[in-house]
Amino acid sequence: MKKLKTRWTDQVKESQGQVLQEYPRPSMKRESYLNLNGFWDYAIMGTKRIPDRFDGKILVPFSPEAPLSGVERQLRPRQVLWYKRILPREVRKENGKRWLLHFGAVDQFAAVYINKILVTKHLGGYLPFTADVTDALKEGENELLVAVRDFTDHSYYSRGKQKLAKGGMFYTAQSGIWQTVWMEQVPGRYITEIKTTPLFDEEMIEITVCSNRGGRFTVEISSEEMQPVEAKGEAGVPLQIPIQEMHPWSPEDPFLYQMTVTFGEDTVDSYFAMRKISAKKDEKGILRPFLNNRPYLQKGVLDQGYWPDGLYTAPTDEALEFDIKEMKRLGFNMLRKHIKIEPERWYYHCDRLGMLVWQDMVCGGRPYKRWYVTYMANAFEKINLRVTDRTYGLLGRREGKSREIFVEEMKETIRLLQNHPSIITWVLFNEGWGQFDAKEITAAAREQDETRLVDQASGWFDQAGGDFRSIHNYFFELKLRADKRITALTEFGGYCWRVREHSMYSKVYGYRIFGSKRELTRGYSQLMRKQIIPKLAEGLSVTIYTQLSDVEEEVNGIYTYDREMLKIEEEVLKEWNEQYDI
Template identity: 35%
Template sequence: MYLLQGVVLSLLAATSAASPVQDVFPRQSGAGYSLKQPPLTTPWTDKVGTDPWPEYPRPQLQRPHWQNLNGVWGYQNASGLNAVQSPPFGQQLGQEVLVPSCLESGLSGIQGSYTLYSWFSNSFKVPSDWKNQKVLLNFDAVDYEATVFVNGKKAGFHRGGYFRFTVDVTQYVKIGQENELLVFVHDPTDDGDFVIPIGKQTLHPSHIFYTPCSGIWQSAWLEAAPQNHITQLDLAANMDGQVNVTVHTSAMNVTSNVLVTVHDNGKVLKTHSGPSNRPFQFNVESPELWSPDSPKLYNVTVKLGNDKVQSYTGFRTIEKGKVNGVVRPMLNGEFVFMFGTLDQGFWPDGIYTPPTKEAMIYDLKVLKSLGFNMVRKHIKVETELFYQACDEIGLLVIQDMPSLRPSQSKTNPADCSSSPILPNADQQIEFDRQLDLLINQFKSFPSIATWVIYNEGWGQITDYHPEIELTERVKQLDPTRLVDSVTGWYDHGAGDFSDNHHYANPQCGTPFYSINSSPYDETRIGFQGEFGGVGNNVSIEHLWNVQEAINTINQTYEIDETIDAWNYRSHMLLGELEDQVKRFACSGGVWTQTTDVEGEVNGLITYDRRLKRVDEDQWKSDIQALYDAAAARSNATTSTL
């Protein structure tokens, strides 16, 4: 086995603007908070402390004055949904919790279960120089529903466990004084009849389904903004130098002039003015293009009246085209063989919340060092700092929409028959709305290459085919990327990919397929959405020490008794994929998976990130062989579709 060093290589020099200055005020001391011992730790567990995630959390829309609310908050369990009608104003809650964290995690200090209803409390001061400005309260992710109260007044509500939301609290706060903040959170996960986007979360963890995450699990923070301010910035820059911009503002029905400047290392490359709340375009001459081999980014400044924000972009074009008669994914006019791992984004100490930014980036650095050029973010959405890191490191991202209840059935009491748990009409509408949130929040990150709507039929209605309409909706919201409408199963011809899942052997763009998948469709991109998954058990100090999880280890697709056997089997499977690239129409693949998770032991790295299984020289060679085989298929006339 190969020991991980626990020291993360520093990121490439940041290309986005320097982080704004934080206006700091004292918060709760954290005297009552303590880390709960999780079933497994990582090298970063003890480094978290009571000041977690101090980084500026929104890299593509940065303002100069902000206040981080992360740290120790008050917490208490709530009795039910009706508890929101009786907020505990002016009361000290019974426990202390670390924000951001999952209530089920050791890092939270709670390590609870069935935390369906919760109260969170904190206090904050608004600096006196924020007077006459909007005071905006930001939550980057709260799972699942959040009701926000400020100084005894209901200030906002949000539904959706993966997406940021902003509450304008200007009318509720007292400048220069302590302000009381209460948040009521309801997170049903897969309780009862709820059908909501949950990904791999379940209240009953078993093998490929894991411990859930409830509560404020990404950063909470305040910022000051002018009365008319930028609320969303859409940037898309292509390989021809065209920059497409939409500057959304708080005055949605008012058109104002905005000024956009693209600069590089202090040198202004282009300044252009355009209207707010409407798309406009301009060109930058001969930009250096973004790719995994050369992840070049450019700083962008946007001014709207008194509002000035910093952002960044990368020039690249993602499309599909024909190369030697085969439909391929194209990056900057050339066939790109996309090869990465299935990345669950779970942590033994933080569940959904990585212990630190350094820890999060460690996983990405391991993938990049082995030669992977892509990561599939599997039915989870990360902090925006994750996608910034992919932009900077040079990793393409296949981004899944978190799935509805997966692989679960209900029993009809009339005849004892079983049927899959699928969304009703209202639940499907809510899924569609949250898919919109996903696209709109993350579509400006250059590294994201593909959106995935459904994974393996989980929550996918088959009486009709909603993915067909949803695919068109995604392409309307974001015409700059590819769409993998259904990865794995129940393919009805929508989207850009003909995507097969098969364990352990690949079936990528081939004239053979398994019962759960569809035949390769030559009008779309042949892709191996998942394969591999071979496992190797490890000693207890590297396992999620929960007996129910340990009992399911042998459900792994294949168990190899030694590290040498595991690397041998991996080599054989990668060689088989290489042969399919040479012979058939395989344009990329996703290896399962980056790390072990709970009862799964099929990661390149163990769940605690302390051991690598990979023979690094072998893996680098095998991955490079895939790119070489793809390149050999590219020496022909290319046309776009």
């Protein structure tokens, strides 16, 4: 294996531990903010006992498997990863004030202690959690301990594409803290959540402010084009505010409104956008996705969010932006965030830069039956045979608890990300991995959020629900079938070229192999000319090319894994993207 760096690797190494210092939650920002990223003590133990001695230093929030962590050790399912640090001196008890401790994500199970007092536990490696640690604080030094266990693919918990025996389309398993850890001080009565829902046709924004205790709030809305508008409401009760001379949000014009909410002594800054996504027939009677009541073709890229130096964690905020900016520069207008939930700053960058997002739910479950989920599923698709997804054992969802956890995490994912205007589609299942009861899950997703579209089953095991006939096609000539839903090619291409000096492995995984940039570019052009562009007039409305960058053995990226080489000619990518027209 060859170690790869990115252009940001050395910035992290030279930062003296001052990494990812940006405010981690732009949709709900307070002045009070303490970033806890940096060097922590760590130990990997074979028991749950608090270690007497630690193994060394780890750079949080990089997982111990990631080169940037400084550890590069794999946490095994029977081991416990311990973290320790002293909280900043500013963190002390004050009358009428509370201290909240936030974790962006910890994979998979975490127990958090302040001065050896348990303050919270959390299960789920992709979602944030918060603890009020005020009552556990003492005079002088306050010690923070975090214990982590990660079962990866040895249990049914959500794991995405992580695998302990990595290879091919499955990648290095990472564990522990992998998103920013931070604290903020709040008054005794404070805002816990803000929900914004654009009522586009009514030209109104609906705002719901949630709090730990009841009371009234004031919201002030402003933008570059309007004078500030003030309104008052009751916590927990939706408040609708007219938006005069409404300025719609789109990838071509990602216009954001600024918002400040005051609730007693608590003040939070946020933002929202006015946009609408829907499924309607165009003037030719073809069902299409409509953005702001106009048909809008989506030209997307599969985005897995892996990095050679940070694994799940982008080395810097600039790196997090890079992928979005580059795909937009090349003419794409959508990213499918594939089986991973990013830090909220990634979605914020999509909001302000103007990039549509299809958000996958993170898959889990026991190992599925490969012969059924891969080979038979492709055969079923070839002959247009629809089969049930209630075969729980074959699809890896035999345990009822596994299914319950997926539903809980799906709802929490939607709740977490619902304010981001860039997100227009929820993708529930991918290629049958851990799929079950898709019709019921779709209904639950719509109940949670009725303002977005739903891709019920991406690839195969289609249950005839959701808003899309969602096709994965790597090997056959693309043929469209009549359907009552939008036709979407949600994975295609996967063309490979291994650039030796920018690849980690000699082994190549992908769907068609080329030997040079020229050959790969020619192959991409032929694919677009013969199979994609002609299908747009026939009803194809969404395309998602695999993929944004190489990932380990999988070398089918538009960019190399280190983001140093664009593997397909820039002008060719732009030229074909310009031809998306109906």
